[in-house]
Amino acid sequence: xxxxxxxxxxxxxxxxxxxxxxxxxxxxxxxxxxxxxxxxxxxxxxxxxxxxxxxxxxxxxxxxxxxxxxxxxxxxxxxxxxxxxxxxxxxxxxxxxxxxxxxxxxxxxxxxxxxxxxxxxxxxxxxxxxxxxxxxxxxxxxxxxxxxxxxxxxxxxxxxxxxxxxxxxxxxxxxxxxxxxxxxxxxxxxxxxxxxxxxxxxxxxxxxxxxxxxxxxxxxxxxxxxxxxxxxxxxxxxxxxxxxxxxxxxxxxxxxxxxxxxxxxxxxxxxxxxxxxxxxxxxxxxxxxxxxxxxxxxxxxxxxxxxxxxxxxxxxxxxxxxxxxxxxxxxxxxxxxxxxxxxxxxxxxxxxxxxxxxxxxxxxxxxxxxxxxxxxxxxxxxxxxxxxxxxxxxxxxx
Ligand SMILES: NC(=O)c1ccc[n+]([C@@H]2O[C@H](COP(=O)([O-])OP(=O)(O)OC[C@H]3O[C@@H](n4cnc5c(N)ncnc54)[C@H](O)[C@@H]3O)[C@@H](O)[C@H]2O)c1
Numbered sequence: 001x002x003x004x005x006x007x008x009x010x011x012x013x014x015x016x017x018x019x020x021x022x023x024x025x026x027x028x029x030x031x032x033x034x035x036x037x038x039x040x041x042x043x044x045x046x047x048x049x050x051x052x053x054x055x056x057x058x059x060x061x062x063x064x065x066x067x068x069x070x071x072x073x074x075x076x077x078x079x080x081x082x083x084x085x086x087x088x089x090x091x092x093x094x095x096x097x098x099x100x101x102x103x104x105x106x107x108x109x110x111x112x113x114x115x116x117x118x119x120x121x122x123x124x125x126x127x128x129x130x131x132x133x134x135x136x137x138x139x140x141x142x143x144x145x146x147x148x149x150x151x152x153x154x155x156x157x158x159x160x161x162x163x164x165x166x167x168x169x170x171x172x173x174x175x176x177x178x179x180x181x182x183x184x185x186x187x188x189x190x191x192x193x194x195x196x197x198x199x200x201x202x203x204x205x206x207x208x209x210x211x212x213x214x215x216x217x218x219x220x221x222x223x224x225x226x227x228x229x230x231x232x233x234x235x236x237x238x239x240x241x242x243x244x245x246x247x248x249x250x251x252x253x254x255x256x257x258x259x260x261x262x263x264x265x266x267x268x269x270x271x272x273x274x275x276x277x278x279x280x281x282x283x284x285x286x287x288x289x290x291x292x293x294x295x296x297x298x299x300x301x302x303x304x305x306x307x308x309x310x311x312x313x314x315x316x317x318x319x320x321x322x323x324x325x326x327x328x329x330x331x332x333x334x335x336x337x338x339x340x341x342x343x344x345x346x347x348x349x350x351x352x353x354x355x356x357x358x359x360x361x362x363x364x365x366x367x368x369x370x371x372x373x374x375x376x377x378x379x380x381x382x383x384x385x386x387x388x389x390x391x392x393x394x395x396x397x398x
Pocket of ligand 1: 011012013014015016017035036037038041058059073074075076078096097098123124125224225226331
């Protein structure tokens, strides 16, 4: 790690700013500057990072604070502009997932990183999640042979509270939840499957929340955060109140994809299930594996592998691997590891578990699948990253 303490900024001090608090590591990095147009964000900046930090209404002013690195933690549709601004100024940039809500914005950010040589990192924390890492290690060590298919079911149990009461519910601010929430899963699917989606097809609906008339008035609830909306007593989903005035994203989305290496993918996401977790199934030509529990938010996780013989249902798999997780830690300890990796990368460069190109491919797959599901499920090709930009990141990895 560099001997110089990095001077770090935070753009957008909302729910997710908790990850920036993990960057305050004496001798390594210190948050010295924040920007948020909302008074609550600016008050939270002083509360979280100390009364002496510089606090701005507009992120452009943060350049006066001689930053080495910046966290972009604004809502998804506001990622690209600050990311471009700081990359141009040679500041290392952490953008939370999804990288952006359009392929064009993703490609512009990657192109600017390539042009300027500034360090770009996208916060795909699931790549540091112990359960997912265990599955990937099993895949890579050949436990199930050659991967042929990856399936993921994402049960978004808190979906109504988290995604239908604020900006997440609006196409203009997310494109879709298939992209917004699915960027995590699409990146994980690509990581497990060893390729990127090139052809996709989707179906989806606004099945439950669209018919709920209990919307809050425009302006009411402004400044509230994701966790402010959570009410575990709200069941069934039709009992939810204070929904966002505009709801035009789907609450049920399904997609199929073919990756560039021929692996076939199936992804399902539902926002009105009672339970909240993800299940990944990876099928190879010599076995399959699956997680039970995902280890997020303190839940236990076990990976089971069937790879020795054919049979009917066998609860006792050929391999059962309880996933070791830290007793506490955000997102099962993934966030601490993510921030550690970003700070090392900002200071020194070098390879990382996360990848800006992969982050772009997760968005690109999500955008294409959204197009498909809104156009009757027709197959849609996913455009490739311009080769010159792709080459820059490939050589940066070597
Ligand atoms: N990786 C993960 O697990 C994970 C988890 C939650 C959220 N996220 C991502 O983190 C990002 C932030 O989400 P959130 O839940 O904290 O949102 P939020 O709405 O709680 O907070 C966003 C903050 O950005 C501020 N903001 C808006 N425009 C701004 C601007 N131009 N300049 C500076 N600040 C501005 C808002 O006032 C608000 O304080 C999103 O992209 C989201 O998808 C990632």
